[in-house]
Amino acid sequence: MKPRLVATDLDGTLLHSDGTVTPRTREVLAELDRRGVPVVYVTGRPVRWMDALWETVGGHGLAICSNGAVVYDVGARGIRSVRPIPAETVLEVGELLRRDLPGTAYALEKTTGFGVEPEFTRRHDRKHMEVPVAPLEDLLDGTVVKVLAQIEDVDPEVYWRQVEALVGDRVTVTWSSEWAMVELSAFDVTKASTLALVCDEFAIDAADVVAFGDMPNDLALLEWAGTSYAMTNAHPLVRELADHLAPANDDDGVASVLSDLFGL
Incomplete structure (x- = not known):
């Protein structure tokens, strides 16, 4: 069974080390969009650091920012929900x-x-x-x-x-x-707990999610998802936890794995 939703970290994962998105990665993301497969960007970045990326990663859908504290509607360019610290x-x-x-x-x-x-x-x-x-x-x-x-x-x-x-x-x-x-x-706000709320809205189970990450703030996400990939360049704790190892971010690792999973 192919995954029904893709969740990917950005820095050190989807993005190259210089912060760019390659043409190959853009094409894979665009093809998933054409096939109706949601791609959710799950990042520690705040919303204010995301504006320059929307055009290259897809100007639609949802992004989970600030490690799960904010769900952002990319198409509407507005915050959809917030899980604040008192x-x-x-x-x-x-x-x-x-x-x-x-x-x-x-x-x-x-x-x-x-x-x-x-x-x-x-x-x-x-x-x-x-x-x-x-x-x-x-x-x-x-x-x-x-x-x-x-x-x-x-x-x-x-x-x-x-x-x-x-x-x-x-x-x-x-x-x-x-x-x-x-x-x-x-408390209890992580990339995983917020993605779980988003998936509930889409009626998508954790088992149908494939997730990618590289640093300790991705651990909860990778543990929750049905299928998880650590990047080759990932922190040792992430490599130890994940189900699989993807090529490094600078080798278009996410695009490579998604191409295989979806037969692109």
Whole structure:
């Protein structure tokens, strides 16, 4: 049986390392569209980072952004649903991490934009961050869909485990960066849990979904889907969990697998 729905991560998975979508991948996606097979882009990216991609990945359908916090209607260019983090939870988690992991700094992804603490900008070029810069409590002026917490001079996976141990009962903790920055969503909000809600609307079972990913924030998605592929370039945890291994993102791995699965 061919899959009834395709769910794919973007960075490190569908996209090449330079952030582009190749003609081969575009043609495969277009052919699936012609055949009526939904392709859902399931990404940690916020909606504001997606505008330049719609033309190349398909300007229709749905995208799940911010690790499951936002479902975006691509055709209507509007947010369809939001699973936010309550402001009180943001403050509680912020205080706990700052107390037990001193040096942690925060950024907030909101439906109305992005804001960062002064310390968060140390790793980034402030000239290219034309966003509000203020303490965490002063950034809570909108609907928060994701908190970014980062620290200097700590191994990324070690930091992820530490944060999970401290606040994993209050928020969902995941990680997709090469440095010590973790991503916090509302409790039980993951790429998988939101995709499950979307599939319920389409009357599609998990067994009929094929999913692709490369980083730890894809683990829940790959575990939930009936068929899962880790990219050859994926993090070891992802390679260990997935059912199958796809060629690397820079070798059009998603397009290659989909061509085989659908006989393109």
